[in-house]
Amino acid sequence: MFEEKKTDYTKSGSKEIHVSSPGSGPWAVKSTQAINWWSLNIPSDSIVIVKVIDKSTDKVVFEDKSKCGTGTINFEISEDWNVKHEFIAVVYLKDNEECKGFSEKFKIFKTEEYGYGGGYKKEY
Template sequence: MVIFAAKREPNSGKIHVTSPGPGPWVNGSIQAATWRSDDPELPQDKSVIVETYQSLPDNDKLILSLGQVKYTAAQKQFEITNDYPKNGVFYVLVSVADDLSTFGTSSYFTIAQN
């Protein structure tokens, strides 16, 4: 099943996704999504959903859902697999699980052409 998500603004301003960097990353490499917040009102006991998306012109395609982790974990590792098309542009989305309007996105990253 392919899941598409509507385009979003780059950031709600509450969560800052600081990695992964731009790459290009090679198939089989382990990357880390990391995040932080400057918002003192963001409860530290919240869970966040971590996902990777392919950026497309109209709607973005969900590539990998990394599940929920506590916000305070501040990182989640993932592997670059064949699920990432080689000619794509991707990003990580971190959203508060019970308030999807609170989110942050990483900068775009690419996959090496092997």
């Protein structure tokens, strides 16, 4: 009755980047998180640009580059990121910005809000 359609990506030849983390969080300010990705039909020595973007302002709050294939880049959630905003990670080919993948949107929090005073600099 219901037949699941499966795509054979090795035959389709479509270039794809899939970003598997970070997840939705929330993640603590000053914590280290990872952006993980994998790709299909893209040479593993291709260069990708990795960014974290504040969805409310479109400001790039983190940027790095790496080789494609399967990859991981760690980033720290900075004290100046707005805890009221949502963020998203994007990984795209340096030579083809249309070939890209996105993480889930994620939120952040200052640890004191959850009963722990460490992890960020208090402003008085």
